[in-house]
Amino acid sequence: MTSEQWNKKHVEGTPVRYFPIMGYMKEYLDSVTRSEAWDICGTPCVLIAGKSGGVALNHLVVLPAKQ
Numbered sequence: 001m002t003s004e005q006w007n008k009k010h011v012e013g014t015p016v017r018y019f020p021i022m023g024y025m026k027e028y029l030d031s032v033t034r035s036e037a038w039d040i041c042g043t044p045c046v047l048i049a050g051k052s053g054g055v056a057l058n059h060l061v062v063l064p065a066k067q
Contacts, residue, residue, distance in 0.1 A: 001057055003037035003044040012036065015063040018048055018055055030063065 010033065018029045035047035037057060045054030 001044065003039050003046075003057075006037040006044060006046070006057055010037075010062065015065060016048060016060045017063055018051065019059050019061070022059060 012033055012035060014033045016031055016033060018031055019025065020027060020029075029048075029050055031048040031050050033046050034049050037044050037046045038054070039045070040054050044057045046057060046060070047053075048055050048060075
């Protein structure tokens with residue numbers, strides 16, 4: 001997904017699950033986005049609560065919104 005596609009579909013505050021190591025599902029952080037997505041050297045990234053710096057979108061899974 002490109003940063004433009006992400007921004008059309010998701011707003012700041014979207015609940016996500018962050019996997020520091022792709023493919024390793026035992027370690028993760030449930031968080032929320034705190035920015036729009038942008039590209040870092042061609043990789044779409046976003047800021048999430050609890051982490052500093054950009055996180056690649058391919059390390060995130062969007063979680064259902066809490067009701």
